[in-house]
Amino acid sequence: LHFLRRFPYPLLVAHFNHRLRPAADSDAEFVWEAARVLDLPFVSDSADVAAHARDAGQSLEQAARELRYRFLFRAAREAGAQAVATGHTADDQAETVLMHFLRGAGLSGLKGMPPRVLLPVFDAEIPLVRPLLTWTRADTEAYCHKHGISYLTDATNADTTYFRNRLRHQLLPELQHYNPQIRQTLAKTAHALQGDYELLDELVEAAWRKSLRETGDGFVAFERSRLTGLSPALRRNLLRKAAFALQPGLRDVDFDALERAAALRPGSTDVAGGLAVLVEAATVFVLTSGVELPSAEWPQVPVSSEQLAVISGENPLGNGWILTCELTDNCSLSTDNWSAALDAGLTEGRLEVRRFRSGDRLEPLGMSHQSIKVADLFINEKIPQRARKNWPLVCVDDEIAWVPGLRMAEKFKVTEKTRQVVKLQLKRLP
Amino acid sequence: LHFLRRFPYPLLVAHFNHRLRPAADSDAEFVWEAARVLDLPFVSDSADVAAHARDAGQSLEQAARELRYRFLFRAAREAGAQAVATGHTADDQAETVLMHFLRGAGLSGLKGMPPRVLLPVFDAEIPLVRPLLTWTRADTEAYCHKHGISYLTDATNADTTYFRNRLRHQLLPELQHYNPQIRQTLAKTAHALQGDYELLDELVEAAWRKSLRETGDGFVAFERSRLTGLSPALRRNLLRKAAFALQPGLRDVDFDALERAAALRPGSTDVAGGLAVLVEAATVFVLTSGVELPSAEWPQVPVSSEQLAVISGENPLGNGWILTCELTDNCSLSTDNWSAALDAGLTEGRLEVRRFRSGDRLEPLGMSHQSIKVADLFINEKIPQRARKNWPLVCVDDEIAWVPGLRMAEKFKVTEKTRQVVKLQLKRLP
Numbered sequence: 001l002h003f004l005r006r007f008p009y010p011l012l013v014a015h016f017n018h019r020l021r022p023a024a025d026s027d028a029e030f031v032w033e034a035a036r037v038l039d040l041p042f043v044s045d046s047a048d049v050a051a052h053a054r055d056a057g058q059s060l061e062q063a064a065r066e067l068r069y070r071f072l073f074r075a076a077r078e079a080g081a082q083a084v085a086t087g088h089t090a091d092d093q094a095e096t097v098l099m100h101f102l103r104g105a106g107l108s109g110l111k112g113m114p115p116r117v118l119l120p121v122f123d124a125e126i127p128l129v130r131p132l133l134t135w136t137r138a139d140t141e142a143y144c145h146k147h148g149i150s151y152l153t154d155a156t157n158a159d160t161t162y163f164r165n166r167l168r169h170q171l172l173p174e175l176q177h178y179n180p181q182i183r184q185t186l187a188k189t190a191h192a193l194q195g196d197y198e199l200l201d202e203l204v205e206a207a208w209r210k211s212l213r214e215t216g217d218g219f220v221a222f223e224r225s226r227l228t229g230l231s232p233a234l235r236r237n238l239l240r241k242a243a244f245a246l247q248p249g250l251r252d253v254d255f256d257a258l259e260r261a262a263a264l265r266p267g268s269t270d271v272a273g274g275l276a277v278l279v280e281a282a283t284v285f286v287l288t289s290g291v292e293l294p295s296a297e298w299p300q301v302p303v304s305s306e307q308l309a310v311i312s313g314e315n316p317l318g319n320g321w322i323l324t325c326e327l328t329d330n331c332s333l334s335t336d337n338w339s340a341a342l343d344a345g346l347t348e349g350r351l352e353v354r355r356f357r358s359g360d361r362l363e364p365l366g367m368s369h370q371s372i373k374v375a376d377l378f379i380n381e382k383i384p385q386r387a388r389k390n391w392p393l394v395c396v397d398d399e400i401a402w403v404p405g406l407r408m409a410e411k412f413k414v415t416e417k418t419r420q421v422v423k424l425q426l427k428r429l430p
Numbered sequence: 431l432h433f434l435r436r437f438p439y440p441l442l443v444a445h446f447n448h449r450l451r452p453a454a455d456s457d458a459e460f461v462w463e464a465a466r467v468l469d470l471p472f473v474s475d476s477a478d479v480a481a482h483a484r485d486a487g488q489s490l491e492q493a494a495r496e497l498r499y500r501f502l503f504r505a506a507r508e509a510g511a512q513a514v515a516t517g518h519t520a521d522d523q524a525e526t527v528l529m530h531f532l533r534g535a536g537l538s539g540l541k542g543m544p545p546r547v548l549l550p551v552f553d554a555e556i557p558l559v560r561p562l563l564t565w566t567r568a569d570t571e572a573y574c575h576k577h578g579i580s581y582l583t584d585a586t587n588a589d590t591t592y593f594r595n596r597l598r599h600q601l602l603p604e605l606q607h608y609n610p611q612i613r614q615t616l617a618k619t620a621h622a623l624q625g626d627y628e629l630l631d632e633l634v635e636a637a638w639r640k641s642l643r644e645t646g647d648g649f650v651a652f653e654r655s656r657l658t659g660l661s662p663a664l665r666r667n668l669l670r671k672a673a674f675a676l677q678p679g680l681r682d683v684d685f686d687a688l689e690r691a692a693a694l695r696p697g698s699t700d701v702a703g704g705l706a707v708l709v710e711a712a713t714v715f716v717l718t719s720g721v722e723l724p725s726a727e728w729p730q731v732p733v734s735s736e737q738l739a740v741i742s743g744e745n746p747l748g749n750g751w752i753l754t755c756e757l758t759d760n761c762s763l764s765t766d767n768w769s770a771a772l773d774a775g776l777t778e779g780r781l782e783v784r785r786f787r788s789g790d791r792l793e794p795l796g797m798s799h800q801s802i803k804v805a806d807l808f809i810n811e812k813i814p815q816r817a818r819k820n821w822p823l824v825c826v827d828d829e830i831a832w833v834p835g836l837r838m839a840e841k842f843k844v845t846e847k848t849r850q851v852v853k854l855q856l857k858r859l860p
Contacts, residue, residue, distance in 0.1 A: 101531060102608045104615035106622045110540065166608070174604060178532045178596070185534035190686045192536045195663030200626055202661070203633060231632070233625030255622045 001038065002149055004085065004131065014075045014084075016068045017046035020060070021156060028343055030152055043079075045071045061162075073122040081126060088113055091137040093166050094186035098175075102167075106255060108240075111197045112190030121248040136183065185357045204237045211238070213283060218291035220245060222284045227264060242286035243275050250275075266382075281382030297402055298387040301355040310351035310394065310424075317392060320429040323353065323404075328421050331414055338427060340394075340402045342412040344420035347396050351422065355397075356391040356394040364402040364407040377406045394424060431468065434515065434839065444505045444514075446724050450490070451586060460582055473509075475501045484844045491592075503552040511556060518543055518560045521567040524616035525597050526607075532597075536685060538670075540622030541627045551678040566613065591836055634667045639670065643713060648721035650675060652714045657694060665692040672716035673705050680705075696812075707799045711812030728817035729834055729856055731785040740781035740824065740854075747822055751860040753783065753834075758851050761844055768857060769796035770824075771834045772842040774850035781852065784828075786821040792830040794837040824854060 004011055013035035016031040017028045028044055035042035053063035072084045093112045100109030115133050118124070132140065144151050160166045175182045213225030220242040227235055236258045243253050255271045261277035268278045271286075278285040278293075285293060301308070302318040315323040333341040342351075360374040378388050383405075394402040402408040404426040414421055434441055443465035447458045458474055466470035483493035502514045523542045530539030545563045548554070560568065574581050590596045599812060605612045641656030650672040657665055666688045673683050683702045691699040691707035698708045701716075708715040708723075731738070732748040745753040763771040772781075790804040807820050813835075824832040832838040834856040844851055 021856075070751070100473050101613070101619070102605065102612065104609075104619050106619065107537070107626050110619075163608075171608065174601075175532065178593075178601065179534075182532065188685055189531070189534050189536065190542075195661075195666060196626070196630055199630060199633060199661060199667070201665040204628060231625075231629060233629045234623060237629070312490055 001034065001040070002147060003143065008053075009082070011040050012075070012079045012081060013040050013042045014069045014072055015042070015044040017044060018049040018064050018068070019046055020049055020064070021154075023152075024154065027152055041076050045075075047071075056223055061093050066326050068121045069119065069128075073126060076126050077123065077261060081122075083127050083128050083129045085131055087132050087140075089132050089135050089137050089140060090187040091168075091183055093133060093190050094172065094183040094353075095164055097186045098167050098171065098283065099164060104255075107193060107197055107200065110189070112187075114194055116171040133309045134187070139179065139306040142302075146295075200237065203234065204241055207234055207238055208241060214294070215245070216294060218246065219285050219287040222286075224264065224279065224282050224284050227284055232259070232262050235264070239271070239277055239286055243271055246275060246288055247273055253332075280384040283384075293386055297390050298383070299428070300351060300387070300390040301392045302344070306354065310353060315353070317353070317363050317426075321392075322427055322429060323394075324423075324425045324427070325351070327425055329419075331418050332423055333421060333423055337405050339423070339425040340404075340408045340409070341414050342401055342422045343414055344422045345418065347401065347422055350396050351401070351424075352395050352398075353392045354395055356388055356393055360393065360400060361409045362403065362407065365410050365413055368410045374400070374403055377403060381406055392426070431464065432471070432577060433573065435468065437745040439512070441470050442505070442509045442511060443470050443472045444502055445472070446501045447474060448479040448494050448498070449476055450479055451584075453582075453585065457582055459706065470701060471509075473505050477501075485724075486716050499549065499558075503556060506556050507553065513546075513557050513559045515559050515561055517562050517570075519562050519567050519570060519597075520617040521613055523563060523620050524602065524613040525594055526810055527616045527620050528597050528601065528605075528672040529594060534685075536625060537627055537630065540619070541623035542617075544624055556802045565615070611743065624733045630667065633664065634671055635742070637664055637668055644724070645675070646724060648676065649715050649717035649723055651702070651724075652716075654709065654712050654714050657714055662689075662692050665694070669701070669714075669716055676705060676716060676718055677703055702840055710814035713814075723816055728813070729822050730817070730820040732785060735782050736784065738783040740783060745783070747783070747856075751822075752857055752859060753822070754823075754853075754855045754857070755781070756853050758853050759849075761848050761851055763851060763853055764845075767835050769853070770834075770838045771839070771844050772831055772852045772854065773844055773848045774852045776842050777831065777852055781831070782825050782828075783856075784825055786818055786823055790823065790830060792833065793840045795840050795843055798840045800810045803843065804830070804833055804836075807833060811836055822856070 001011070001013065013031065014282050015028055015031040017024050021027075024046075028046070032042050032044065049060065049064045049067055052058075052067060053060050056063060058066070069084075076083075076084050076093055097110060097112045100112070105110070113130060113133065115131075116127050116129050141151075156162070156167070157165060160169055167300045172182060178363070179185055207230055211222045211230070212225050213221040214222070222238070222242075227238070231237070236255075239258055239261055240253045244250055253275075257269060257271045261271055261279075262277050264281050264284060266281070268276050270276050274289045276287055276289060278287060287293065299321040300318055308317075310323065310325050310387075312325055312327065315325060317323060324422065327344060333339075337342050356374060356378075358375060361371040362374060363369065363371045364377075374393070375388070378391070383391070392404060393400050394404065396412070399411075400409055401412045403422060404424075431441070431443065440697055443461065445455050445458055445461040451457075454476075458476070462472050462474065473846055477497045479490065479494045479497055482488075482497060483490050486493060488496070490843075496652060499514075505511075505828070506514050527540060527542045530542070533539070543563065545559060545561075546557050546559050548557050565573075571581075573579070586592070587595060588599070600610060609615055642653045643651040643653050645651070652668070652672075657668070660668070661828070666685075669688055669691055670683045674680055680703055687699060687701045691701055691709075694709050696709050696711070698706050700706050704719045706717055706719060708717060717723065728750055729751040738745065738747075739773075740753065742754050742755055742757065745755060747753060757774060761771075765771050786804060786808075788805060791801040792804060793799065793801045795806075804823070805818070808821070822834060823830050824834065826842070829841075830839055831842045832854060834854075
């Protein structure tokens with residue numbers, strides 16, 4: 001605070017009381033008094049962090065961080081501030097890098113804390129800045145002594161039941177036997193890796209723009225063909241980015257899972273925190289478990305109906321799909337996967353639409369007396385699992401006459417005996 | 431060796447005896463015997479590594495590595511081998527990553543040993559492969575026990591005066607208190623960072639192709655204007671790549687020095703191991719100290735001559751530069767920086783070319799009775815330092831009449847009194 005006053009920015013002091021320590025209230029008062037002496041405005045808030053952690057199923061540190069930053073950015077917005085400044089030092093940076101190194105975090109963790117960063121979860125525009133990140137803790141203490149500034153020492157900093165405190169008080173002094181400048185070295189490593197990370201991020205950002213199909217509630221969808229053209233490392237980074245976009249609070253994504261998912265083999269791979277990567281023929285989804293994926297690209301039986309009698313003219317299904325039905329004398333109609341010509345004498349106005357059931361079979365056109373599983377047709381045509389269960393089948397007395405998009409049944413085909421033809425067509429409104 | 435025999439490659443056993451340990455000879459015999467039992471061809475060589483290290487001023491480890499790899503790749507070439515395979519395990523990988531972490535190495539060090547890599551210093555085409563890199567040391571021991579394979583233990587592995595051995599026997603067991611799986615974690619970190627590194631390397635490779643002007647003996651030259659368009663991180667990586675291209679044996683390049691150099695402020699910055707980055711107006715050089723940089727783009731007085739009388743017609747300087755001189759009656763010649771029209775009555779055939787000397791001054795055209803330093807002209811026109819000392823000046827009795835490329839002197843200009851004009855032009859042959 002004393003140092004920031006040298007710069008021509010108006011300052012606002014914001015203190016968040018976590019109510020975790022007996023001295024918490026007197027600490028808050030100390031900060032308020034410091035602001036008063038420097039004649040600076042002061043805002044504060046407090047919360048029962050321990051209770052919040054219990055309720056949200058978070059660790060104490062996670063809950064404290066979330067509540068603290070929520071308050072700081074709210075205060076910044078209300079004051080119209082340009083940034084939130086925190087007092088992290090090069091020692092904090094070294095500890096952060098070491099912590100990630102021990103946990104196996106990859107570049108995004110090893111790069112440590114950036115001197116300036118946007119945290120969109122808390123605010124999309126106000127950055128968090130760390131003006132003391134190149135100062136060591138010793139530097140800050142020397143500064144205080146030089147300027148006669150009194151300061152508090154957080155007693156819990158000495159509590160080595162916290163992982164970070166064990167690093168600070170036990171491991172880092174041990175590592176000094178291997179490199180006396182270990183703290184400075186790690187802070188430099190963070191700085192160097194931040195540049196590399198930014199570079200990678202530019203690359204991932206560009207790949208994201210090129211390969212994204214859509215983002216929806218709880219999912220991100222990529223064009224599979226775009227992803228296959230990228231290097232595995234870029235694919236991994238893209239999937240990780242999607243995971244963080246879906247769950248900003250995510251700690252890290254398991255590398256092995258990411259690597260398996262990035263191989264883009266059809267199927268689903270769990271990656272982290274209730275997220276999965278689902279690879280389909282044309283699309284790769286990163287999704288929150290249980291999320292309803294969009295299926296507008298496939299014809300589906302409407303959720304409400306069990307059986308749907310097919311009438312002459314237009315039969316609306318759902319998602320803009322329409323089944324048209326007309327009677328004609330033209331026995332030489334050309335058809336494709338999405339249209340069919342049936343012998344009207346065999347269907348006799350008993351056509352119905354129902355959804356696919358596992359076990360469904362049909363004798364396909366051109367293969368009399370040989371039935372195949374509809375499920376196998378789906379697999380051959382790479383219809384994704386989620387599109388199959390509501391796939392519309394056109395039946396006569398529950399016998400499958402046509403699987404739109406795939407095959408019609410031999411039994412209902414137009415022959416020389418046919419007098420009238422039922423022409424069916426399934427199409428989607430633009 | 432036992433494991434590699436499962437694959438359909440012909441194998442050659444190559445052993446290098448470093449002659450560093452008392453057991454070195456019996457170890458070599460053990461390997462020869464193992465090859466004989468498996469009926470595999472065997473080649474070996476040895477050297478006095480300690481003596482070589484002393485002579486070359488290298489550490490024992492450096493000298494051993496250089497001699498060993500030189501032998502292995504020579505043997506591979508002679509046998510027409512597709513690869514040199516070494517026995518590095520995931521434990522070696524973890525130690526390598528930890529060593530780089532403690533020394534502050536950046537991504538290129540933290541990524542550890544790749545499973546496949548070209549080492550152009552030893553061979554441009556035969557890669558080094560590490561088929562056991564995903565095996566832990568315990569895996570290899572279990573494999574040996576299972577197949578009844580006897581093995582040797584290098585006694586110096588227990589010698590904790592070696593940095594690597596201290597990591598293996600002291601630090602890694604200590605780190606297991608923070609992460610019981612630390613070895614596997616570090617091997618995974620290496621694997622993950624290798625992907626990121628490859629991605630970055632593609633980016634750097636593309637930037638290199640776009641911004642390289644030329645490479646020469648002991649230097650790499652980039653177009654400065656191309657570099658300024660890149661992000662600082664990409665510039666740093668590009669300069670590092672150039673440093674490694676000049677000195678393949680380089681351990682690492684100091685990050686702070688790289689960062690200073692990447693700011694591209696004119697001047698010279700030492701980066702590592704006798705290398706410097708020299709930033710000029712149009713060119714950025716990475717160079718070995720003492721190397722003669724190309725100066726063909728600038729006119730220079732030939733090294734051999736002190737003073738050069740200007741004759742009518744063509745006066746060759748050096749590097750393809752020609753000074754032409756002709757007498758004419760045309761008093762209204764148009765001139766530019768590289769041509770000048772002087773009053774022939776004032777020069778009277780006494781024109782000479784000499785090199786620039788510090789302290790040189792001239793009264794430039796349009797500024798009578800006011801002299802300026804030629805050095806200041808150089809600075810204004812961003813002529814690099816190394817081009818200045820041999821810059822040709824056209825003089826009359828040692829008085830500067832024209833600084834080619836920059837200015838002519840007021841005193842020698844063509845006036846209404848001029849009868850005849852000396853037309854000078856400096857140009858470079860294509």
